Amino acid sequence: MPEYFEELIKRCYQCGTCTGACPSAKITGTFNPRKIIAYMLLGSTDKMVSDDVIWLCTACHACVERCPELVYPSEVLFQLKNVATSKGKFPVGFKEEAIQIYTTGTTVALSSPIERRRKKLELPEFPAVNVDEIQKIMELTGIDKKLEFNGSNLKKQEEEEKQ
Ligand code: SF4
Numbered sequence: 001m002p003e004y005f006e007e008l009i010k011r012c013y014q015c016g017t018c019t020g021a022c023p024s025a026k027i028t029g030t031f032n033p034r035k036i037i038a039y040m041l042l043g044s045t046d047k048m049v050s051d052d053v054i055w056l057c058t059a060c061h062a063c064v065e066r067c068p069e070l071v072y073p074s075e076v077l078f079q080l081k082n083v084a085t086s087k088g089k090f091p092v093g094f095k096e097e098a099i100q101i102y103t104t105g106t107t108v109a110l111s112s113p114i115e116r117r118r119k120k121l122e123l124p125e126f127p128a129v130n131v132d133e134i135q136k137i138m139e140l141t142g143i144d145k146k147l148e149f150n151g152s153n154l155k156k157q158e159e160e161e162k163q
């Protein structure tokens with residue numbers, strides 16, 4: 001864990017305001033940012049990195065707005081998730097979503113039922129997405145390698161399917 005985060009969590013005095021403001025804590029009953037920081041303060045950061053519970057943070061940042069000590073709990077959670085990802089431990093859904101973004105430029109593929117519903121609601125046509133640009137960004141940031149899929153292979157496959 002970088003020193004910056006070690007210093008951040010040292011500000012925490014375990015008031016629990018973050019957990020009180022956290023929608024995920026309310027809904028899941030198992031996710032608790034205050035507790036996660038407590039474990040880290042007690043030297044169990046590695047245990048937290050490999051605990052699936054960290055992925056229940058939705059990054060809404062309500063905790064950041066409320067924390068009286070500017071601990072930035074959601075940033076601490078991001079750091080845990082980044083370390084977990086670098087160790088190849090991430091929810092399979094993240095990889096699927098990243099592949100979806102890489103191949104279509106959107107998180108949800110446009111389907112005819114979606115298009116029909118958009119028309120019914122008199123929504124404008126879905127704007128064209130510059131997929132090449134998105135692919136370039138994902139390749140440059142190395143997100144495809146981090147989430148263990150090969151962007152170039154996907155591109156090749158797509159081109160072959162088009163022929
Ligand atoms: S709100 Fe801030 S100080 Fe309070 S428990 Fe959460 S992180 Fe710690």
Ligand code: SF4
Pocket residue numbers: 018021022023024025033056057058059060061062063064073074077
């Ligand atoms: S960012 Fe994460 S930890 Fe913070 S309130 Fe939202 S869900 Fe909870």
